[in-house]
Each structure stands twice: as structure tokens, then as C-alpha cells.
Amino acid sequence: MTDGTDSVRPRSEGQRQLLARPESHAEIAERLGCTKQVVSYWRRGSKRPGAKNRESMADAFGIPAKAWSQQPADQPRPAQRDLRELTPLEHAEELLRQARQRRERGDLMDADYNKALTLESRLLDQTTRLRREAERAKAEAELLQARVIAENPAWQRFREILTWLAEQLEPVEPSLAAELDRRLAEVLED
Numbered sequence: 001m002t003d004g005t006d007s008v009r010p011r012s013e014g015q016r017q018l019l020a021r022p023e024s025h026a027e028i029a030e031r032l033g034c035t036k037q038v039v040s041y042w043r044r045g046s047k048r049p050g051a052k053n054r055e056s057m058a059d060a061f062g063i064p065a066k067a068w069s070q071q072p073a074d075q076p077r078p079a080q081r082d083l084r085e086l087t088p089l090e091h092a093e094e095l096l097r098q099a100r101q102r103r104e105r106g107d108l109m110d111a112d113y114n115k116a117l118t119l120e121s122r123l124l125d126q127t128t129r130l131r132r133e134a135e136r137a138k139a140e141a142e143l144l145q146a147r148v149i150a151e152n153p154a155w156q157r158f159r160e161i162l163t164w165l166a167e168q169l170e171p172v173e174p175s176l177a178a179e180l181d182r183r184l185a186e187v188l189e190d
Helices: 013-020 025-032 036-044 051-061 065-069 088-105 110-151 153-168 174-189
Strands: none
Touching: 013 036, 013 051, 013 065, 025 036, 025 051, 051 065, 088 110, 110 153, 153 174
């Protein structure tokens, strides 16, 4: 073909079948009752035919209307990740990635794409809220731990021993090990 569609990689089975037709853009346009510019758009994949033109192509060339929403027969389906193995956030990101791909192919309407973006935004808000709650719970646990240590003399002594031990831990000498044993025994007696 000399119409600029030689190197086009079809995005749908309908486009693949239309590209395989030997007729020129003008001949196809004449049979379908449209312009050759529109046929050029369809063959290049920059636009898809509407329902009426899909029916006309089915009648004129035997290209089923549903072929425009199917993967090309000569191309394998892209591998998809197993969504069960993903975290909720990864799952949402994967679904959004798939929605973007479908939108680029023309299989997804703008309204559906906007719904996917809204769902992603909600999930990110929930994730942010859960992270804040986890940070708050961690801070509360640290405060509770500090209060227990402050109110319990045995824990205070234990903390003092651990602090002293951390300061002393260059090379561990036998005398240091003996001192540690003595101090731990004192704490356990209290």
C-alpha cells in the first residue's frame, strides 16, 4: 500500500482486517458512504468507526462490528499480573494502568476513565488515612511504653543497665560480663 498504513500496528481485530483489505481509501469510502479521510483515520488507528459504520463494514467487507473491540488475532494478549497477589494500593494502580491502556486504544470512554481516577483518588486518601492512623498508634504505644518505664522502678533500672551496657560495648571483657550479671541479678531481685 502507498497510503501510509504499511507500518501501522493494528490495535484491534477490526483495524487489522480493514488494513488487510486491498481496496484504496477512496474505494472503501465509496462503498461505505463516508470520506477517504475517515477511512484513513480508521486504518491508522487514530479513530474508530461508529456503530453505523461498523455495521456497514460488516455488510460490505465481512468485518464483524465486535472485531473493533477485540485484540488483533495475530498479536498475543499482554500478560497481566495476578491481582490477588497485590496490596490494595498496587491493585488500584494496576487497574488504573489497564484503564489508561484501554483509553489509549479507544476501548474506554472518558466517563469510565474519570471513574477510575476518582476511585484511585479515594484509595490514596484511604491509604494516607491508614498510614496516619498507624503512625498515631505507634506514637501512642511509645508514650505508653515510656510511661510504664517511668512508673516502674525495675524498668527504670533495666533501662539504666541497658544504657550503661551500650556505652561499655566496645570489646566485651570478662569483667564486663560479670558486672552485667551482677546488675541483672539486682534488677531481678527487685
